[in-house]
Amino acid sequence: MRKVSIFGATGSIGQNTIDLIARDPTAYDVIALTGGANIAQLAADARRLGADLAVTAHEDRLHDLKDALQGSGVEVAAGESAIAEAAARPADWVMSAIVGAAGLAPGIEALKQGTTLALANKETLVCAGALVLDTARTHDASILPVDSEHSAVFQALAGEDMDAVERVIITASGGAFRDWPLQELAKATVEQASNHPNWNMGQRITIDSASMFNKALEVIETREFFGIDPDQIEVLVHPESIVHAMVGFRDGAVMAHMGAPDMRHAIGYALHWPERQALPVQRLDLAKLGQLRFSDPDLARYPALKLARDVMARGGLSGAVFNAAKERALDHFIARRIEFLNMAEVVDAVLERFDATGGLIDAPMTLDNVWKTDHLARQWVDDAVIKRAG
Numbered sequence: 429m430r431k432v433s434i435f436g437a438t439g440s441i442g443q444n445t446i447d448l449i450a451r452d453p454t455a456y457d458v459i460a461l462t463g464g465a466n467i468a469q470l471a472a473d474a475r476r477l478g479a480d481l482a483v484t485a486h487e488d489r490l491h492d493l494k495d496a497l498q499g500s501g502v503e504v505a506a507g508e509s510a511i512a513e514a515a516a517r518p519a520d521w522v523m524s525a526i527v528g529a530a531g532l533a534p535g536i537e538a539l540k541q542g543t544t545l546a547l548a549n550k551e552t553l554v555c556a557g558a559l560v561l562d563t564a565r566t567h568d569a570s571i572l573p574v575d576s577e578h579s580a581v582f583q584a585l586a587g588e589d590m591d592a593v594e595r596v597i598i599t600a601s602g603g604a605f606r607d608w609p610l611q612e613l614a615k616a617t618v619e620q621a622s623n624h625p626n627w628n629m630g631q632r633i634t635i636d637s638a639s640m641f642n643k644a645l646e647v648i649e650t651r652e653f654f655g656i657d658p659d660q661i662e663v664l665v666h667p668e669s670i671v672h673a674m675v676g677f678r679d680g681a682v683m684a685h686m687g688a689p690d691m692r693h694a695i696g697y698a699l700h701w702p703e704r705q706a707l708p709v710q711r712l713d714l715a716k717l718g719q720l721r722f723s724d725p726d727l728a729r730y731p732a733l734k735l736a737r738d739v740m741a742r743g744g745l746s747g748a749v750f751n752a753a754k755e756r757a758l759d760h761f762i763a764r765r766i767e768f769l770n771m772a773e774v775v776d777a778v779l780e781r782f783d784a785t786g787g788l789i790d791a792p793m794t795l796d797n798v799w800k801t802d803h804l805a806r807q808w809v810d811d812a813v814i815k816r817a818g
């Protein structure tokens with residue numbers, strides 16, 4: 429039996445992972461499940477899968493979790509350090525599906541035990557790519573991409589020589605506002621931004637899809653994971669979300685990866701890699717679909733894409749600044765303190781302030797420096813938002 433743990437088990441990726449694992453209960457020994465405030469879901473899954481340990485991120489919810497798992501034999505714990513401890517428990521395969529920078533520390537902890545880390549949490553590579561890859565190398569651990577685009581690139585690269593790669597093209601659906609006139613974007617509401625045309629995902633990544641901050645993170649993730657130059661990475665708007673990514677080779681050939689927009693594709697590929705196993709996903713009917721459309725993204729509409737280019741050019745800890753500033757700006761948008769287009773303005777201002785200040789952004793990439801940068805970036809977003817309101 430394979431020992432598996434799922435971080436962010438109660439979220440969209442976590443639940444899709446559990447769906448696959450629960451179909452084959454004799455194949456998996458579930459070590460740890462972690463979640464947040466949805467105690468009922470966490471407890472139900474821990475019972476059903478017979479997990480050794482269930483952890484909530486919220487210390488004040490430990491009692492509720494204990495109550496919900498009374499008599500089940502599942503060990504319970506709470507808080508950030510309990511999540512890190514869970515990540516250190518030996519497992520053959522670990523799903524990293526916490527949302528945000530909070531996924532970084534448990535991911536590193538899991539790599540340190542030499543596991544295979546299925547990485548949905550793209551923030552891990554954006555905040556600390558070099559550190560994370562180095563940790564994996566040192567501890568003989570593997571990282572498998574779960575983001576659909578990166579899984580697609582990974583699959584298109586199977587058996588290929590990286591030297592033969594000319595470019596990598598990741599697609600973007602264009603999110604909730606793809607067809608909106610530019611002038612109306614400023615007034616877009618949280619509810620409107622939370623409604624994705626093709627994918628059913630957590631609220632934060634759904635809003636990030638509408639602003640293309642998600643794609644911006646993914647461009648940086650592509651650079652970090654595959655180690656290719658920023659100018660070899662392209663973004664293409666593709667409203668149908670059927671082609672997830674393409675790899676162009678030096679002979680002009682382009683390998684495209686297609687599939688229904690269902691994250692169980694990428695999760696299942698990482699779960700069964702290097703084999704391919706049957707997956708309960710819809711099969712493509714291209715004749716029924718009729719057409720696949722592609723266009724270049726309008727950079728005036730999606731300033732986040734330009735910011736990603738700035739971050740890659742700047743290097744150092746600017747990825748950690750970018751991610752933290754984006755996360756905090758998103759908090760303010762969700763709390764209705766700023767408008768949709770203000771998110772990119774605020775992130776841009778914070779990146780510039782770091783650049784002008786120097787120091788921290790060029791500090792060595794240690795976990796400690798990443799956290800310092802992350803905290804300061806969030807504080808500076810708050811400053812910028814308060815200044816705006818005043």
Ligand code: NAD
Nearest residue numbers: 436437438439440441463464485526527530548549629630
């Ligand atoms: P989600 O919001 O649905 O779930 C997030 C999970 O993380 C929940 O279990 C939640 O309890 C937990 N969590 C939240 N904050 C936490 C914290 N501070 N500490 C510990 N746990 C915390 O998110 P999601 O859509 O499943 O996305 C998860 C990750 O996967 C993100 O990094 C996202 O970018 C990435 N991803 C998601 C999709 C998708 O289809 N949903 C696709 C590609 C990549």
Ligand code: MG
Nearest residue numbers: 575576577646
């Ligand atoms: Mg993606």
